[in-house]
Amino acid sequence: MDKNTDFNDMTARKILCIGAGYVGGPTMAVIAHQCPDCRVTVVDVNAERISAWNSETLPVYEPGLDAVVRAARGRNLFFSTDIAGGIRANDIIFVSVNTPTKTFGAGAGMAADLQYWEKTAREILEYAESPKIVIEKSTLPVKTALAMERILNSRGGDVRFDVLSNPEFLAEGTAIRDLENPDRVLIGSRETAAGLAARRVLEDIYARWVPRERILTSNIWSAELSKLVSNAFLAQRISSINAVSALCEKTEANVTEVARAVGMDGRIGPKFLNASIGFGGSCFKKDILNLVYLCRTYGLDDVAAYWEGVVAINEYQKERFVLNMMAAMFNSLAGKRIALYGFAFKADTGDTRESPAIFVAERLLAERAEVVITDPQALPNARIWAQGLTDRGAGSLFETGAGPKIAFVEDPAAAAAGCHALAVMTEWPLYRGLDYERIFRTMIQPAFLFDGRNVLDHERLHAIGFNVYPIGRPPLTHF
Ligand SMILES: NC(=O)c1ccc[n+]([C@@H]2O[C@H](COP(=O)([O-])OP(=O)(O)OC[C@H]3O[C@@H](n4cnc5c(N)ncnc54)[C@H](O)[C@@H]3O)[C@@H](O)[C@H]2O)c1
Helix, strand or coil, rough: CCCCCCCCCCCEEEEEECCCCCCCCHHHHHHHCCEEEEEEECCCHHHHHHHCCCCCCCCCCCCCHHHHHHHHHHCCCEECCCHHHHHHHEEEEEEEECCCHHHHHHCCCCEEEHHHHHHHHHHHHHHHCCCCEEECCCCCCCHHHHHHHHHHHHCCCCCEEEECCCCCCCCCCCCHHHCCCCCCCEEEEECCCCHHHHHHHHHHCCCCCCCCHHHEEEEEHHHHHHHHHHHHHHHHHHHHHHHHHHHHHHCCCCCCHHHHHHHCCCCCCCCCCCCCCCCCCCHHHHHHHHHHHHHCCCCCCCHHHHHHHHHHHHHHHHHHHHHHHHHHHHCCCCCEEEEEEEECCCCCCCCCCCCCHHHHHHHHHHCCCCCEEECCHHHHHHHHHHHHHHHHHHHHHHEEEEEEEEEECCHHHHHHHCCEEEEEEEHHHHHHHHCCHHHHHHHHCCEEECCCCCCCCHHHHHHCCEEECCCCCCCECCC
């Protein structure tokens, strides 16, 4: 094998990750922790984010992350803004930059915006002086590796690049557990001698802590597509049970009982069958729309329509939740004060990207309700969202004659005081253990409780005096 392609002479690996976000930071922290002889550097254009990674307050909240970072940082884990130096000094480069939905031009609202990814490819080309294995960690449309190869090889082949696809399957909130004990690691490569050799290098890194039988290899296009399909399947289960929840509400069936009966079928399984206000997070909607766009691009309109339905049901479920609130509260929300329990898109994260709570809050504000937001981790992001509303010219939403329309309160019991209703947006376990008798007494009567996650004890809350509206179950009211 020519020396340009031989990565096997390296005993200690020098690894770079471009993009220090929710994926790049935790993923590299776990690699550094598991492979003390590898030197891992994470770089980002965002200097504020890098200094947070170098501080005591990490930019990402994940259970277990602090301990892993503390163990490896300064030893074999480094965070830096020196992208050019990082590219020069390292042999294995993960690309973990954001790939949001395009907001402009062709494919707006659907296709992946690949500008950050392409900029990274061009930077690797500009600064690389020695052979590199370039690994797609970001979620990308199938066939993106081809574009990566074309950019990297556009200089005429003086430096060898091998491109791999290694999509990340971690879930926020359980990222460290998922990274330390993954269901599977997927590595796609070109099936050439050089591609297979590069794939073995990455397999050997993961094999330090992941059992070999859980390290799957495939051709590069299958790897890229598997990530989009995984997220589409996960979101599809949520939309399926949420669609059923609407029917349950009309028929006095109980969606929890239906989900239990359905999920005990071994072919179906019980996970991801909790009816809720809908899915959020930066990935599901974006990745499904990306899949839909790909299908349309290839002329597969029926396949596109099938997957688009998963997103449509999710939008329907969020809107249905707000309309149910309004119907329950005498068809008017104007001037009513509503506490939102949780603003993160799920428990155990501070991430609010695409959070259903954002949708609900904006709809409530549009109905001229007042919104009190509480969340154990997401208040900083909630404040950024509120600031964004002001910047978008929605400042009038904040002021009524009676006072500010959006308030942020850390203590959930205090958040509910003086409210007409509580709405559970995020399944934080702490909401199960609150003193609801005391909370009830501080609220305006009749007090309403809308459980958007079906996590509270509805019978008990009803006995306390609340009018309780779960998802997919008959409401428990005092009228
Ligand atoms: N968040 C998740 O749960 C999750 C899970 C699996 C896969 N993914 C995928 O991983 C990718 C990253 O997601 P994320 O949630 O970490 O995003 P993020 O926005 O948190 O982080 C991306 C980072 O990349 C940086 N960046 C952008 N362009 C850059 C450049 N040219 N050079 C250096 N840094 C640059 C940004 O400043 C940002 O800090 C996306 O493709 C996403 O779809 C995310």
